[in-house]
Amino acid sequence: xxxxxxxxxxxxxxxxxxxxxxxxxxxxxxxxxxxxxxxxxxxxxxxxxxxxxxxxxxxxxxxxxxxxxxxxxxxxxxxxxxxxxxxxxxxxxxxxxxxxxxxxxxxxxxxxxxxxxxxxxxxxxxxxxxxxxxxxxxxxxxxxxxxxxxxxxxxxxxxxxxxxxxxxxxxxxxxx
Amino acid sequence: xxxxxxxxxxxxxxxxxxxxxxxxxxxxxxxxxxxxxxxxxxxxxxxxxxxxxxxxxxxxxxxxxxxxxxxxxxxxxxxxxxxxxxxxxxxxxxxxxxxxxxxxxxxxxxxxxxxxxxxxxxxxxxxxxxxxxxxxxxxxxxxxxxxxxxxxxxxxxxxxxxxxxxxxxxxxxxxxxxxxxxxxxxxxxxxxxxxxxxxxxxxxxxxxxxxxxxxxxxxxxxxxxxxxxxxxxxxxxxxxxxxxxxxxxxxxxxxxxxxxxxxxxxxxxxxxxxxxxxxxxxxxxxxxxxxxxxxxxxx
Numbered sequence: 523x524x525x526x527x528x529x530x531x532x533x534x535x536x537x538x539x540x541x542x543x544x545x546x547x548x549x550x551x552x553x554x555x556x557x558x559x560x561x562x563x564x565x566x567x568x569x570x571x572x573x574x575x576x577x578x579x580x581x582x583x584x585x586x587x588x589x590x591x592x593x594x595x596x597x598x599x600x601x602x603x604x605x606x607x608x609x610x611x612x613x614x615x616x617x618x619x620x621x622x623x624x625x626x627x628x629x630x631x632x633x634x635x636x637x638x639x640x641x642x643x644x645x646x647x648x649x650x651x652x653x654x655x656x657x658x659x660x661x662x663x664x665x666x667x668x669x670x671x672x673x674x675x676x677x678x679x680x681x682x683x684x685x686x687x688x689x690x691x692x693x694x695x696x697x698x
Numbered sequence: 699x700x701x702x703x704x705x706x707x708x709x710x711x712x713x714x715x716x717x718x719x720x721x722x723x724x725x726x727x728x729x730x731x732x733x734x735x736x737x738x739x740x741x742x743x744x745x746x747x748x749x750x751x752x753x754x755x756x757x758x759x760x761x762x763x764x765x766x767x768x769x770x771x772x773x774x775x776x777x778x779x780x781x782x783x784x785x786x787x788x789x790x791x792x793x794x795x796x797x798x799x800x801x802x803x804x805x806x807x808x809x810x811x812x813x814x815x816x817x818x819x820x821x822x823x824x825x826x827x828x829x830x831x832x833x834x835x836x837x838x839x840x841x842x843x844x845x846x847x848x849x850x851x852x853x854x855x856x857x858x859x860x861x862x863x864x865x866x867x868x869x870x871x872x873x874x875x876x877x878x879x880x881x882x883x884x885x886x887x888x889x890x891x892x893x894x895x896x897x898x899x900x901x902x903x904x905x906x907x908x909x910x911x912x913x914x915x916x917x918x919x920x921x922x923x924x925x926x927x928x929x930x931x932x933x934x935x936x937x938x939x940x941x942x943x944x945x946x947x948x949x950x951x952x953x954x955x956x957x958x959x960x961x962x963x964x965x966x967x968x969x970x971x972x973x974x975x976x977x978x979x980x981x982x983x984x985x986x987x988x989x990x991x992x993x994x995x996x997x
Contacts, residue, residue, distance in 0.1 A: 543869055543911040545967055546918040550974045553921050554937065561930050598926045666977035668937045692930060 552586035554669050555623075555662065556594055559647060562660055563600045563621055565689035569643050569682050572620060577603035580622035580644075582610045582635050587623060613638045621645040624658075632657050643682045654697060659683065663694060670694045723749065724758050731765055736772065739765045756797035760806060763789035767809055774816075787813050787843065807847045814843040821860070825867050828876075830887075833864065858895050862904055865891040869912065888912050903957045907964060910951035914971055917943035944974040962988060 563577070577600040581588040588609045595605035600620075610616055616638035624635045627650040636646055636657045646658040654661035659677035663670040673693040678685045690696055727742035743762045746752040766786035773779030790806040790813075797803050817840035824833035837860050844851055865888055872884040892909035895902055917940040924936060948971050954964045965988040972981035 543866070543908045543915070545911050545963070545970060546915045546922070548918045548922050550918060550921050550940075551976060553924070554933075557924060557926070557928060557933055560926065561933065594926045664976075664978055666975055666980075668934070668941055669976060688930070 549586040549590070551669070552584070552590045555587055555649075556590035558662075558669060558671065559591070559621065559623060560594060560598060560600065562645060562647065562689065565686040566645055566678075567684040567686075568601075568620060572643055573601070573603070575603065576606045577601070578606050578608060578617075578619045578621075580608045580610055580616065580619035580639070582622065582624040582626070584623065584625040585609070587625075610635070618642050619644050621647065623647045626650060627664075629653060629657060640681070645681065645683055646677065654695075659685075660693075673697070722746070722752070724752050724755075724761060727765065728761055731761065731768075736765065736769050740769060754796055756793045756795075756802050759789045759793035759796060760802045762786075763793055763806065763809060767813065770813075770816075783813055783816065791846075810843050810847045814840045814847065817843070822863070825864055828867060828871055830864060830868070854898050858898055858902060858905075861891050861895045861898075862902075862908075865895070865905075865908065869908070872912075885912075885916065900953075901957055903954050903961070903964075906950040906954040906957070907961075907967065910947040910949075910954065910967060910971070913943045913947035913950075914967065914974065917941075917947070917974060941975065944971050947971050948975070959987075960991060962991060965991065 559579070563579075579591055579595075581591060588607055591605075591607045595607050598605055608617065608619065610622075613634040616622075616635060619639060619642060622635065622639050622644055624632045624646065626632045626648070629650075629652065632648055632650070632653055639646060645660070647660045647662070648654070648658035649662035649664060651664065654672045654674050656674075657677075659674055659681065661672050661674075663672060671693055672695040673685070673690060674697040675685065675690070676697060723742045723746035727739045727746060730736075730739035730742055743758070743765050746758050747762060752758045763786045766782045766789060769782040770779050770786055773782070787810060790810050793802050794806050797806070817836045821833045821836035821840060824830070824836060841853060841857075845853070868884055868888045868891060871879060872881060872888060875881055875884065889909065889912065892905045892912070895905040896909070899905075920936060920940050920943070924933075928936070947967075951964065951967045951971055954961070955968055958964065965984050969981045969984040969988065972978075972984065
Protein backbone atom coordinates (compact mmCIF):
# COMPACT_ATOMS: atom_id res chain seq x y z
CA UNK A 523 0.00 0.00 0.00
CA UNK A 524 2.87 2.35 0.84
CA UNK A 525 4.37 1.60 -2.55
CA UNK A 526 1.09 2.42 -4.21
CA UNK A 527 0.81 5.73 -2.40
CA UNK A 528 4.32 6.48 -3.53
CA UNK A 529 3.30 5.85 -7.13
CA UNK A 530 0.35 8.17 -6.73
CA UNK A 531 2.46 10.90 -5.19
CA UNK A 532 4.98 10.49 -8.00
CA UNK A 533 2.22 10.97 -10.53
CA UNK A 534 1.03 14.06 -8.67
CA UNK A 535 4.63 15.29 -8.71
CA UNK A 536 4.78 14.83 -12.46
CA UNK A 537 1.57 16.80 -12.72
CA UNK A 538 3.08 19.77 -10.96
CA UNK A 539 6.23 19.95 -13.04
CA UNK A 540 4.55 19.40 -16.38
CA UNK A 541 1.92 22.12 -16.11
CA UNK A 542 3.72 25.21 -17.38
CA UNK A 543 3.34 25.69 -21.10
CA UNK A 544 6.29 27.07 -23.00
CA UNK A 545 5.87 30.44 -24.62
CA UNK A 546 6.90 30.59 -28.27
CA UNK A 547 9.74 33.01 -28.83
CA UNK A 548 9.38 35.13 -31.91
CA UNK A 549 9.70 38.82 -32.55
CA UNK A 550 6.21 39.04 -34.03
CA UNK A 551 6.48 42.73 -34.85
CA UNK A 552 9.78 42.24 -36.71
CA UNK A 553 8.28 39.44 -38.79
CA UNK A 554 5.22 41.55 -39.60
CA UNK A 555 7.37 44.54 -40.49
CA UNK A 556 9.53 42.42 -42.78
CA UNK A 557 6.38 41.31 -44.63
CA UNK A 558 5.16 44.89 -44.93
CA UNK A 559 8.54 46.11 -46.14
CA UNK A 560 8.70 43.52 -48.91
CA UNK A 561 5.22 44.63 -49.97
CA UNK A 562 6.29 48.30 -49.87
CA UNK A 563 9.00 47.36 -52.34
CA UNK A 564 6.55 45.41 -54.47
CA UNK A 565 4.29 48.45 -54.90
CA UNK A 566 7.05 50.96 -55.56
CA UNK A 567 8.74 51.62 -58.86
CA UNK A 568 12.44 52.52 -59.05
CA UNK A 569 14.21 54.33 -61.86
CA UNK A 570 15.37 52.09 -64.73
CA UNK A 571 19.01 51.91 -63.54
CA UNK A 572 17.82 50.39 -60.24
CA UNK A 573 15.85 47.61 -61.90
CA UNK A 574 18.80 45.32 -62.46
CA UNK A 575 21.29 43.58 -60.24
CA UNK A 576 20.63 42.93 -56.59
CA UNK A 577 17.85 44.58 -54.66
CA UNK A 578 19.64 45.98 -51.61
CA UNK A 579 17.76 46.49 -48.36
CA UNK A 580 19.61 48.34 -45.63
CA UNK A 581 18.63 47.86 -41.99
CA UNK A 582 19.87 50.30 -39.38
CA UNK A 583 20.03 49.34 -35.70
CA UNK A 584 17.37 46.62 -35.75
CA UNK A 585 18.90 43.17 -35.55
CA UNK A 586 15.58 41.37 -35.19
CA UNK A 587 14.25 42.89 -38.40
CA UNK A 588 17.55 42.33 -40.21
CA UNK A 589 17.47 38.66 -39.24
CA UNK A 590 13.90 38.31 -40.51
CA UNK A 591 14.79 40.06 -43.75
CA UNK A 592 17.85 37.84 -44.21
CA UNK A 593 15.68 34.74 -43.83
CA UNK A 594 13.24 36.17 -46.33
CA UNK A 595 16.05 37.03 -48.76
CA UNK A 596 17.04 33.37 -48.97
CA UNK A 597 13.94 32.58 -51.02
CA UNK A 598 12.28 35.82 -52.06
CA UNK A 599 13.02 38.21 -54.89
CA UNK A 600 11.77 41.78 -55.23
CA UNK A 601 10.43 42.64 -58.66
CA UNK A 602 12.60 39.82 -60.07
CA UNK A 603 15.78 41.03 -58.34
CA UNK A 604 17.67 38.98 -55.78
CA UNK A 605 17.33 40.44 -52.32
CA UNK A 606 20.41 41.33 -50.30
CA UNK A 607 20.29 42.61 -46.74
CA UNK A 608 22.93 44.96 -45.36
CA UNK A 609 23.14 45.85 -41.69
CA UNK A 610 24.33 49.36 -40.80
CA UNK A 611 25.10 50.74 -37.39
CA UNK A 612 26.62 54.11 -38.30
CA UNK A 613 25.97 56.61 -41.10
CA UNK A 614 29.54 56.19 -42.38
CA UNK A 615 28.77 52.56 -43.30
CA UNK A 616 25.91 53.50 -45.62
CA UNK A 617 26.19 52.38 -49.23
CA UNK A 618 23.72 52.38 -52.10
CA UNK A 619 20.38 50.86 -51.15
CA UNK A 620 17.02 50.43 -52.83
CA UNK A 621 15.29 50.56 -49.50
CA UNK A 622 16.46 51.42 -46.02
CA UNK A 623 14.79 50.87 -42.68
CA UNK A 624 16.12 53.17 -39.99
CA UNK A 625 15.25 52.33 -36.39
CA UNK A 626 15.10 55.25 -34.00
CA UNK A 627 12.33 57.32 -32.53
CA UNK A 628 13.98 60.75 -32.60
CA UNK A 629 14.61 62.65 -35.79
CA UNK A 630 18.18 63.34 -34.58
CA UNK A 631 18.87 59.59 -34.67
CA UNK A 632 17.39 59.08 -38.11
CA UNK A 633 18.51 62.26 -39.87
CA UNK A 634 22.19 61.29 -40.43
CA UNK A 635 21.18 58.10 -42.24
CA UNK A 636 18.56 59.87 -44.32
CA UNK A 637 21.12 62.45 -45.39
CA UNK A 638 23.44 59.67 -46.52
CA UNK A 639 20.86 57.85 -48.66
CA UNK A 640 19.18 60.93 -50.06
CA UNK A 641 21.59 60.87 -53.03
CA UNK A 642 20.18 57.47 -54.05
CA UNK A 643 16.69 56.50 -55.17
CA UNK A 644 16.11 54.92 -51.85
CA UNK A 645 12.80 54.17 -50.20
CA UNK A 646 13.25 55.37 -46.61
CA UNK A 647 11.19 53.56 -43.98
CA UNK A 648 11.11 54.59 -40.33
CA UNK A 649 9.11 54.05 -37.17
CA UNK A 650 8.57 57.04 -34.93
CA UNK A 651 6.18 59.88 -34.31
CA UNK A 652 6.74 62.88 -36.58
CA UNK A 653 9.42 61.22 -38.73
CA UNK A 654 7.11 61.13 -41.74
CA UNK A 655 6.91 64.92 -41.88
CA UNK A 656 10.29 65.51 -43.46
CA UNK A 657 12.49 62.42 -43.18
CA UNK A 658 10.90 59.21 -44.43
CA UNK A 659 8.68 58.08 -47.27
CA UNK A 660 6.91 55.47 -45.15
CA UNK A 661 6.62 55.44 -41.37
CA UNK A 662 5.26 52.63 -39.21
CA UNK A 663 2.85 53.89 -36.60
CA UNK A 664 3.58 53.01 -33.00
CA UNK A 665 -0.03 52.55 -31.96
CA UNK A 666 -1.65 49.46 -30.49
CA UNK A 667 -3.52 47.21 -32.90
CA UNK A 668 -2.73 45.96 -36.39
CA UNK A 669 0.45 47.35 -37.88
CA UNK A 670 -0.27 50.61 -39.75
CA UNK A 671 1.80 53.03 -41.74
CA UNK A 672 1.72 56.56 -43.04
CA UNK A 673 3.23 57.91 -46.21
CA UNK A 674 4.90 61.06 -47.51
CA UNK A 675 4.53 61.32 -51.27
CA UNK A 676 6.92 64.26 -51.38
CA UNK A 677 9.74 62.06 -50.15
CA UNK A 678 8.83 59.45 -52.78
CA UNK A 679 9.06 62.15 -55.44
CA UNK A 680 12.32 63.55 -54.08
CA UNK A 681 13.84 60.07 -54.26
CA UNK A 682 12.49 59.60 -57.81
CA UNK A 683 10.28 56.75 -56.70
CA UNK A 684 6.75 56.06 -57.91
CA UNK A 685 4.31 54.70 -55.41
CA UNK A 686 1.32 52.62 -56.51
CA UNK A 687 -2.20 53.80 -55.81
CA UNK A 688 -2.85 50.59 -53.86
CA UNK A 689 -0.10 51.33 -51.38
CA UNK A 690 -1.25 54.91 -51.11
CA UNK A 691 -4.80 53.76 -50.36
CA UNK A 692 -3.61 51.46 -47.59
CA UNK A 693 -1.73 54.18 -45.74
CA UNK A 694 -3.42 55.66 -42.68
CA UNK A 695 -2.26 59.14 -43.63
CA UNK A 696 -0.71 60.45 -46.85
CA UNK A 697 1.25 63.69 -46.98
CA UNK A 698 1.06 65.01 -50.53
CA UNK B 699 -3.07 -9.17 2.50
CA UNK B 700 -1.89 -11.66 5.14
CA UNK B 701 -4.15 -9.92 7.61
CA UNK B 702 -7.09 -10.26 5.24
CA UNK B 703 -6.40 -13.91 4.69
CA UNK B 704 -6.28 -14.38 8.44
CA UNK B 705 -9.68 -12.73 8.74
CA UNK B 706 -11.03 -15.02 6.07
CA UNK B 707 -9.61 -18.08 7.75
CA UNK B 708 -11.03 -17.00 11.10
CA UNK B 709 -14.40 -16.51 9.48
CA UNK B 710 -14.09 -19.90 7.89
CA UNK B 711 -13.39 -21.40 11.29
CA UNK B 712 -16.49 -19.71 12.61
CA UNK B 713 -18.60 -21.68 10.17
CA UNK B 714 -20.09 -24.62 12.08
CA UNK B 715 -18.35 -27.90 11.39
CA UNK B 716 -21.60 -29.47 10.29
CA UNK B 717 -22.15 -26.80 7.75
CA UNK B 718 -18.61 -27.08 6.49
CA UNK B 719 -19.14 -30.76 6.08
CA UNK B 720 -21.96 -30.03 3.70
CA UNK B 721 -19.39 -28.19 1.60
CA UNK B 722 -21.53 -25.24 0.62
CA UNK B 723 -20.26 -23.29 -2.40
CA UNK B 724 -19.04 -20.34 -0.29
CA UNK B 725 -16.94 -22.62 1.91
CA UNK B 726 -15.66 -24.50 -1.11
CA UNK B 727 -14.79 -21.24 -2.82
CA UNK B 728 -12.91 -20.15 0.27
CA UNK B 729 -11.04 -23.44 0.35
CA UNK B 730 -10.05 -23.05 -3.29
CA UNK B 731 -9.00 -19.47 -2.57
CA UNK B 732 -6.83 -20.64 0.34
CA UNK B 733 -5.26 -23.17 -2.00
CA UNK B 734 -4.57 -20.33 -4.46
CA UNK B 735 -6.79 -21.99 -7.07
CA UNK B 736 -8.38 -18.78 -8.24
CA UNK B 737 -10.24 -20.20 -11.29
CA UNK B 738 -11.92 -22.77 -9.07
CA UNK B 739 -12.62 -20.19 -6.37
CA UNK B 740 -14.26 -17.96 -8.99
CA UNK B 741 -16.36 -20.81 -10.36
CA UNK B 742 -17.60 -21.75 -6.88
CA UNK B 743 -18.28 -18.22 -5.70
CA UNK B 744 -20.34 -17.64 -8.85
CA UNK B 745 -22.44 -20.67 -7.92
CA UNK B 746 -22.90 -19.15 -4.47
CA UNK B 747 -23.95 -15.75 -5.79
CA UNK B 748 -26.43 -17.46 -8.09
CA UNK B 749 -27.99 -19.27 -5.16
CA UNK B 750 -30.68 -17.48 -3.14
CA UNK B 751 -29.45 -19.20 0.01
CA UNK B 752 -26.12 -17.37 -0.18
CA UNK B 753 -26.45 -14.31 -2.38
CA UNK B 754 -27.95 -12.14 0.32
CA UNK B 755 -25.13 -12.79 2.77
CA UNK B 756 -22.39 -10.22 3.28
CA UNK B 757 -19.65 -12.84 3.57
CA UNK B 758 -20.49 -14.31 0.12
CA UNK B 759 -19.84 -10.95 -1.50
CA UNK B 760 -16.91 -10.25 0.76
CA UNK B 761 -15.18 -13.47 -0.34
CA UNK B 762 -16.17 -12.81 -3.91
CA UNK B 763 -14.54 -9.39 -3.63
CA UNK B 764 -11.23 -10.89 -2.48
CA UNK B 765 -11.30 -13.64 -5.08
CA UNK B 766 -11.79 -11.13 -7.90
CA UNK B 767 -9.34 -8.68 -6.36
CA UNK B 768 -6.67 -11.38 -6.46
CA UNK B 769 -7.59 -12.34 -10.02
CA UNK B 770 -7.13 -8.67 -10.91
CA UNK B 771 -3.79 -8.49 -9.10
CA UNK B 772 -2.54 -11.50 -11.05
CA UNK B 773 -3.66 -10.09 -14.44
CA UNK B 774 -3.59 -6.31 -14.07
CA UNK B 775 -2.98 -5.45 -17.69
CA UNK B 776 -5.48 -7.85 -19.25
CA UNK B 777 -9.13 -7.36 -20.09
CA UNK B 778 -10.02 -10.17 -17.67
CA UNK B 779 -7.96 -8.48 -14.99
CA UNK B 780 -9.72 -5.14 -15.44
CA UNK B 781 -13.14 -6.82 -15.51
CA UNK B 782 -12.21 -8.72 -12.36
CA UNK B 783 -11.36 -5.46 -10.64
CA UNK B 784 -14.80 -4.19 -11.56
CA UNK B 785 -16.35 -7.37 -10.17
CA UNK B 786 -14.32 -6.98 -6.98
CA UNK B 787 -15.51 -3.39 -6.54
CA UNK B 788 -19.15 -4.37 -7.03
CA UNK B 789 -18.75 -7.30 -4.65
CA UNK B 790 -17.25 -5.22 -1.85
CA UNK B 791 -20.04 -2.67 -2.17
CA UNK B 792 -22.63 -5.47 -2.05
CA UNK B 793 -20.89 -6.97 0.99
CA UNK B 794 -21.22 -3.62 2.76
CA UNK B 795 -24.86 -3.42 1.69
CA UNK B 796 -25.70 -6.77 3.32
CA UNK B 797 -23.36 -6.27 6.26
CA UNK B 798 -25.91 -5.05 8.80
CA UNK B 799 -23.58 -5.85 11.71
CA UNK B 800 -20.68 -4.04 10.03
CA UNK B 801 -18.35 -7.05 10.41
CA UNK B 802 -16.79 -6.56 6.98
CA UNK B 803 -17.25 -2.88 6.29
CA UNK B 804 -13.83 -1.60 7.41
CA UNK B 805 -12.05 -4.36 5.52
CA UNK B 806 -14.17 -3.82 2.41
CA UNK B 807 -13.42 -0.09 2.45
CA UNK B 808 -9.69 -0.76 2.71
CA UNK B 809 -9.89 -3.06 -0.31
CA UNK B 810 -11.98 -0.49 -2.18
CA UNK B 811 -9.43 2.19 -1.34
CA UNK B 812 -6.73 0.05 -2.86
CA UNK B 813 -8.78 -0.63 -6.00
CA UNK B 814 -9.67 3.07 -6.30
CA UNK B 815 -5.97 3.92 -6.17
CA UNK B 816 -5.25 1.48 -8.99
CA UNK B 817 -7.94 3.24 -11.04
CA UNK B 818 -6.27 6.61 -10.38
CA UNK B 819 -2.93 5.23 -11.49
CA UNK B 820 -4.48 3.82 -14.64
CA UNK B 821 -6.09 7.19 -15.33
CA UNK B 822 -2.65 8.80 -15.13
CA UNK B 823 -1.16 6.11 -17.36
CA UNK B 824 -3.97 6.58 -19.89
CA UNK B 825 -3.26 10.30 -19.93
CA UNK B 826 0.41 9.63 -20.55
CA UNK B 827 -0.51 7.56 -23.58
CA UNK B 828 -3.08 10.17 -24.67
CA UNK B 829 -6.10 7.89 -24.19
CA UNK B 830 -8.14 10.77 -22.88
CA UNK B 831 -11.61 9.19 -22.83
CA UNK B 832 -10.26 6.12 -21.03
CA UNK B 833 -8.44 8.37 -18.56
CA UNK B 834 -11.57 10.34 -17.77
CA UNK B 835 -13.51 7.13 -17.32
CA UNK B 836 -10.95 5.72 -14.85
CA UNK B 837 -10.78 9.00 -12.97
CA UNK B 838 -14.57 9.14 -12.63
CA UNK B 839 -14.63 5.54 -11.35
CA UNK B 840 -11.89 6.39 -8.86
CA UNK B 841 -13.83 9.44 -7.73
CA UNK B 842 -17.10 7.52 -7.42
CA UNK B 843 -15.52 4.97 -5.07
CA UNK B 844 -13.57 7.49 -3.03
CA UNK B 845 -16.65 9.63 -2.52
CA UNK B 846 -18.24 6.71 -0.66
CA UNK B 847 -15.18 5.21 1.00
CA UNK B 848 -13.45 8.43 2.01
CA UNK B 849 -16.07 11.14 2.31
CA UNK B 850 -14.85 14.67 2.85
CA UNK B 851 -12.14 14.68 0.17
CA UNK B 852 -11.87 18.01 -1.67
CA UNK B 853 -12.69 16.86 -5.19
CA UNK B 854 -12.42 20.30 -6.69
CA UNK B 855 -8.68 20.40 -6.12
CA UNK B 856 -8.15 16.81 -7.30
CA UNK B 857 -10.29 17.31 -10.39
CA UNK B 858 -8.38 20.48 -11.23
CA UNK B 859 -5.04 18.66 -10.90
CA UNK B 860 -6.31 15.90 -13.16
CA UNK B 861 -7.65 18.32 -15.78
CA UNK B 862 -4.48 20.43 -15.74
CA UNK B 863 -2.42 17.32 -16.32
CA UNK B 864 -4.77 16.28 -19.13
CA UNK B 865 -4.54 19.74 -20.71
CA UNK B 866 -0.74 19.57 -20.59
CA UNK B 867 -0.91 16.26 -22.45
CA UNK B 868 -3.26 17.78 -25.03
CA UNK B 869 -0.79 20.64 -25.44
CA UNK B 870 2.07 18.24 -25.97
CA UNK B 871 0.09 16.49 -28.71
CA UNK B 872 -0.92 19.83 -30.17
CA UNK B 873 2.77 20.72 -30.50
CA UNK B 874 3.80 17.22 -31.63
CA UNK B 875 0.78 15.71 -33.41
CA UNK B 876 0.71 12.04 -34.30
CA UNK B 877 -0.40 10.91 -37.74
CA UNK B 878 -4.16 11.32 -37.89
CA UNK B 879 -4.39 13.85 -35.07
CA UNK B 880 -6.58 16.82 -35.85
CA UNK B 881 -4.82 19.99 -34.58
CA UNK B 882 -8.10 21.93 -34.52
CA UNK B 883 -9.72 19.27 -32.37
CA UNK B 884 -6.73 19.22 -30.02
CA UNK B 885 -6.70 23.02 -29.85
CA UNK B 886 -10.40 23.08 -29.00
CA UNK B 887 -9.76 20.38 -26.41
CA UNK B 888 -7.10 22.49 -24.70
CA UNK B 889 -9.39 25.52 -24.53
CA UNK B 890 -12.30 23.40 -23.28
CA UNK B 891 -10.29 21.75 -20.49
CA UNK B 892 -8.74 25.00 -19.22
CA UNK B 893 -12.17 26.61 -19.23
CA UNK B 894 -13.51 23.64 -17.25
CA UNK B 895 -10.77 24.25 -14.69
CA UNK B 896 -11.62 27.96 -14.59
CA UNK B 897 -15.29 27.08 -14.08
CA UNK B 898 -14.19 25.17 -10.97
CA UNK B 899 -11.73 27.83 -9.85
CA UNK B 900 -11.54 31.09 -11.75
CA UNK B 901 -8.49 32.05 -9.65
CA UNK B 902 -6.37 29.14 -10.83
CA UNK B 903 -3.09 30.75 -11.88
CA UNK B 904 -1.91 27.79 -13.93
CA UNK B 905 -5.09 27.50 -15.99
CA UNK B 906 -5.21 31.25 -16.61
CA UNK B 907 -1.55 31.35 -17.59
CA UNK B 908 -1.61 28.21 -19.75
CA UNK B 909 -4.78 29.20 -21.57
CA UNK B 910 -3.26 32.60 -22.33
CA UNK B 911 -0.08 30.96 -23.59
CA UNK B 912 -2.09 28.60 -25.76
CA UNK B 913 -3.85 31.50 -27.48
CA UNK B 914 -0.60 33.47 -27.74
CA UNK B 915 1.38 30.55 -29.17
CA UNK B 916 -1.29 29.95 -31.79
CA UNK B 917 -0.94 33.55 -32.92
CA UNK B 918 2.84 33.35 -32.95
CA UNK B 919 2.74 30.10 -34.88
CA UNK B 920 0.57 31.70 -37.57
CA UNK B 921 3.01 34.61 -37.90
CA UNK B 922 6.01 32.29 -37.88
CA UNK B 923 4.61 30.19 -40.72
CA UNK B 924 3.48 33.07 -42.92
CA UNK B 925 4.49 32.72 -46.52
CA UNK B 926 6.86 35.47 -47.62
CA UNK B 927 4.89 35.90 -50.82
CA UNK B 928 1.75 37.07 -49.02
CA UNK B 929 0.10 40.12 -50.44
CA UNK B 930 -1.25 42.97 -48.31
CA UNK B 931 -4.82 41.67 -48.46
CA UNK B 932 -3.85 38.24 -47.09
CA UNK B 933 -1.49 39.85 -44.64
CA UNK B 934 -4.25 42.00 -43.19
CA UNK B 935 -6.58 39.01 -42.88
CA UNK B 936 -3.92 37.01 -41.05
CA UNK B 937 -3.10 39.96 -38.86
CA UNK B 938 -6.76 40.26 -37.85
CA UNK B 939 -6.82 36.59 -36.83
CA UNK B 940 -3.58 36.92 -34.91
CA UNK B 941 -4.74 40.08 -33.12
CA UNK B 942 -7.89 38.23 -32.06
CA UNK B 943 -5.79 35.39 -30.62
CA UNK B 944 -3.50 37.78 -28.75
CA UNK B 945 -6.59 39.62 -27.57
CA UNK B 946 -8.04 36.36 -26.26
CA UNK B 947 -4.79 35.66 -24.42
CA UNK B 948 -4.68 38.99 -22.63
CA UNK B 949 -7.53 38.69 -20.04
CA UNK B 950 -6.27 35.33 -18.78
CA UNK B 951 -2.66 36.53 -18.57
CA UNK B 952 -3.77 39.69 -16.75
CA UNK B 953 -5.73 37.50 -14.33
CA UNK B 954 -2.65 35.32 -13.75
CA UNK B 955 -0.68 38.50 -13.08
CA UNK B 956 -3.32 39.80 -10.67
CA UNK B 957 -3.21 36.51 -8.79
CA UNK B 958 0.58 36.52 -8.60
CA UNK B 959 2.34 39.70 -9.73
CA UNK B 960 5.78 38.30 -8.86
CA UNK B 961 5.78 35.37 -11.24
CA UNK B 962 8.43 35.95 -13.90
CA UNK B 963 6.76 33.82 -16.58
CA UNK B 964 3.61 35.90 -16.31
CA UNK B 965 5.56 39.13 -16.76
CA UNK B 966 7.29 37.69 -19.81
CA UNK B 967 3.89 36.54 -21.08
CA UNK B 968 2.26 39.93 -20.64
CA UNK B 969 5.18 41.68 -22.28
CA UNK B 970 4.97 39.27 -25.24
CA UNK B 971 1.21 39.58 -25.64
CA UNK B 972 1.27 43.38 -25.54
CA UNK B 973 4.17 43.34 -27.99
CA UNK B 974 2.14 41.13 -30.31
CA UNK B 975 -0.73 43.59 -29.98
CA UNK B 976 1.72 46.35 -30.96
CA UNK B 977 1.16 48.03 -27.61
CA UNK B 978 4.85 48.67 -27.12
CA UNK B 979 4.40 50.95 -24.12
CA UNK B 980 2.57 48.27 -22.11
CA UNK B 981 5.02 45.63 -23.29
CA UNK B 982 7.95 47.72 -22.03
CA UNK B 983 6.14 48.35 -18.76
CA UNK B 984 6.06 44.62 -17.97
CA UNK B 985 9.63 44.18 -19.22
CA UNK B 986 10.60 46.84 -16.72
CA UNK B 987 8.72 45.06 -13.94
CA UNK B 988 10.51 41.85 -14.82
CA UNK B 989 13.86 43.61 -14.74
CA UNK B 990 13.11 45.07 -11.31
CA UNK B 991 12.02 41.68 -10.03
CA UNK B 992 15.21 40.04 -11.26
CA UNK B 993 17.34 42.79 -9.75
CA UNK B 994 15.50 42.38 -6.46
CA UNK B 995 16.17 38.64 -6.55
CA UNK B 996 19.88 39.19 -7.15
CA UNK B 997 20.19 41.60 -4.20
